[in-house]
Amino acid sequence: MRAAGTTLVCSLVFVSCGCAASYDWRAFVESPPKSILVLPVLSTVGPSELTRAVWTHNPVRERQREGNWYKTKVAGPPAPGRWAPVGVLTKQLADRGYYVYPRAPVEDMLAKSRLPLPADSKDLASAAAVARHFGADAALMTFLHQGSTSKDKDGIESKVEIEMVLVSAAGAKLWDAKPVGDERTDLPTFWGTIAWIPGGAGAGFVIGVWLGMAGGPAAIVTVPVGAAVGLVVGMVGMPIVYNTEGKEAHTVHGGHASDVRSWLMYSALLKGLQPDEHRGLPPGPYHPDHADELARLRRSVPSKP
Amino acid sequence: MNKSIGWLPAALLQLAGCSTTYEWGAYEPVVLRPTARTALGRDERARLGAQIVQAREKRRGRTIPPGAQAHVGWLYLQTGEKGEARRWLEAEKQSFPESAGLVDKLLEGCK
Numbered sequence: 001m002r003a004a005g006t007t008l009v010c011s012l013v014f015v016s017c018g019c020a021a022s023y024d025w026r027a028f029v030e031s032p033p034k035s036i037l038v039l040p041v042l043s044t045v046g047p048s049e050l051t052r053a054v055w056t057h058n059p060v061r062e063r064q065r066e067g068n069w070y071k072t073k074v075a076g077p078p079a080p081g082r083w084a085p086v087g088v089l090t091k092q093l094a095d096r097g098y099y100v101y102p103r104a105p106v107e108d109m110l111a112k113s114r115l116p117l118p119a120d121s122k123d124l125a126s127a128a129a130v131a132r133h134f135g136a137d138a139a140l141m142t143f144l145h146q147g148s149t150s151k152d153k154d155g156i157e158s159k160v161e162i163e164m165v166l167v168s169a170a171g172a173k174l175w176d177a178k179p180v181g182d183e184r185t186d187l188p189t190f191w192g193t194i195a196w197i198p199g200g201a202g203a204g205f206v207i208g209v210w211l212g213m214a215g216g217p218a219a220i221v222t223v224p225v226g227a228a229v230g231l232v233v234g235m236v237g238m239p240i241v242y243n244t245e246g247k248e249a250h251t252v253h254g255g256h257a258s259d260v261r262s263w264l265m266y267s268a269l270l271k272g273l274q275p276d277e278h279r280g281l282p283p284g285p286y287h288p289d290h291a292d293e294l295a296r297l298r299r300s301v302p303s304k305p
Numbered sequence: 306m307n308k309s310i311g312w313l314p315a316a317l318l319q320l321a322g323c324s325t326t327y328e329w330g331a332y333e334p335v336v337l338r339p340t341a342r343t344a345l346g347r348d349e350r351a352r353l354g355a356q357i358v359q360a361r362e363k364r365r366g367r368t369i370p371p372g373a374q375a376h377v378g379w380l381y382l383q384t385g386e387k388g389e390a391r392r393w394l395e396a397e398k399q400s401f402p403e404s405a406g407l408v409d410k411l412l413e414g415c416k
Contacts, residue, residue, distance in 0.1 A: 035403035084339040091336050094327065094371050099403035102372030103336060105379040105411065135406015285403075286371075 023279055025297040028174045032294055033138035033166070034285045035099040037106060037131055038089045039117060040082035043144040083107055088266055089140065092273050097287025101136055109134070121163050121176075128171035138174060141165045144265070155186035160264040164272050166281070177279055181268030188246035196239040204234020327370035331356050335376060350380040354393075371401050379411060 086103050094100045115133055118126040118141050131139040145161040159182045166175040186192075208230020215222030274280045282297060283289045329336070331352045354377050360369050378393030391412065398408045 035406070087337040087339075090372070091329065091333065091370075099371045099401045101404075101407055102376045102379070104338075104376055105407065107340065108379070109410065134410060137403070 024301075025282075026301050027168070027172045028282065029294060029298045029301055031137070031168055031170070031172070031174070032282075032285075033098070033136075033168065033174060035101065035135075035137045036093055036166070036284075037101045037134055037136040037139045038086050038093065038103065039127060039130065039139055039141050040107075041085045041142045041144055042082060042117065042119075085142070085265060085269060088269055089142065089273075092270060093140070093281075093284070096273065096281060097284030097290055099284075099286070101134060106134065121165050124165075124167045124171050124173060127165075127167040128169055131167065131169040136169065138166050138168050141167060142269070147265075153187075155184060157182070157184045158264060159183075160268055162265065162268045162272060164269075175281055177272040177281075179268040179272035181264035181266075181271070183264055188243045193239045193243045196242045197235050200234035200236075200238025201231050202234070203238070204230035204232070206230070207234075328360060328368040329370050332370055332373040332376070336372075347380075347384070350377055353377050369400060371404070372397075374400060375404060375407060375411070378408075382411060 083103070086107075090100045090103050110130065113133060115130050116126050117130070118124070121141060121143055127139040127141050131137070141164070143163040143165075145163055147158070147160045149156060149158045151157075159180065161180050162178065164177045164179070165173060168174050205227050208226035208228070209223055210226075211230075212223035212226030213219055215226075272281075282293045331349075335349065335353065353373060357369055357373055357377065374393050374397035378390045378397065381387075381390035381393060394408045394411055397404050
């Protein structure tokens with residue numbers, strides 16, 4: 001619990017893609033899509049360990065076991081693959097006001113239709129063909145370009161690079177983004193370990209008193225004893241647990257655990273869709289800001305000469 | 306480097322399982338599942354269907370997420386109950402006219 005909270009919040013560093021200040025919204029405002037079909041995530045790199053980790057991503061399961069996220073390994077049945085992140089995108093796009101094609105029927109029907117999926121981000125024609133087949137206004141292609149983990153003596157760093165392209169049924173590129181998810185986790189240091197002593201002592205004290213109060217008439221003895229034992233156990237135990245668990249995450253698993261790396265992709269996807277000053281996907285027809293935002297984008301597009 | 310954290314509040318909301326537009330309820334785990342091949346069938350259908358009916362009664366269906374009714378219809382189609390499937394798919398088309406393409410494609414299997 002501690003590790004998940006502190007590491008994910010404190011050591012998360014997101015580097016924006018550093019895109020140009022202005023974005024060409026011409027194609028988007030000419031035919032703003034109402035419905036989106038989310039295509040499975042395709043990888044332009046080989047099936048690396050990181051790719052597998054991302055593909056087996058399951059946010060529901062992840063939420064259930066976030067208590068020991070760093071111990072989770074890629075295990076069980078073969079990767080369900082590129083459909084795994086589609087759910088996250090589906091939900092996010094729907095909340096952004098678009099009609100998103102339900103992923104399960106689409107997965108089923110797409111497999112039966114044997115339509116070719118786009119091979120790379122320039123293959124707009126294949127994506128448009130799938131959108132037309134299902135009668136959607138647009139199809140969202142997502143590519144996992146690169147994932148890397150590097151270790152140095154102080155910690156590890158993982159990076160996931162994603163490219164998202166929204167293609168209209170007519171085959172035009174409506175919108176694209178290249179979000180990057182980046183996380184660094186530091187090895188437990190000497191002073192970091194020392195810092196856990198007061199916290200452990202305090203927690204142990206409170207738990208000891210609480211347990212001691214169950215002693216009934218003998219509480220006058222059990223409360224101080226519980227407090228003393230709790231204090232010592234917490235003071236010694238917490239730094240040891242912090243240190244060994246932190247080292248284990250680095251040495252035993254040789255990098256970030258699969259859930260952390262897939263979380264990187266998850267957060268990168270979210271970041272790609274979020275309304276940014278210039279690049280986020282504009283809100284769809286079911287969103288209250290739809291009309292205003294579209295009008296603003298129309299004004300930003302230079303009129304035709 | 307343009308470091309913006311505008312995405313953060315929405316991302317945190319998302320991680321906390323909140324949604325501003327729709328009531329996802331039983332449809333959320335269905336959407337977030339890694340693959341459709343692990344469909345739960347009748348059990349899932351009953352739960353999702355009951356929730357949608359309840360939402361319709363209470364709030365005139367404004368908070369039913371897109372695709373939920375189509376998903377139920379598709380599940381009925383899997384077991385060959387074409388009448389029920391048609392009913393759910395038509396309901397999806399009524400709530401979200403944009404779904405026409407998908408619904409018509411699924412209804413082809415109803416004939």
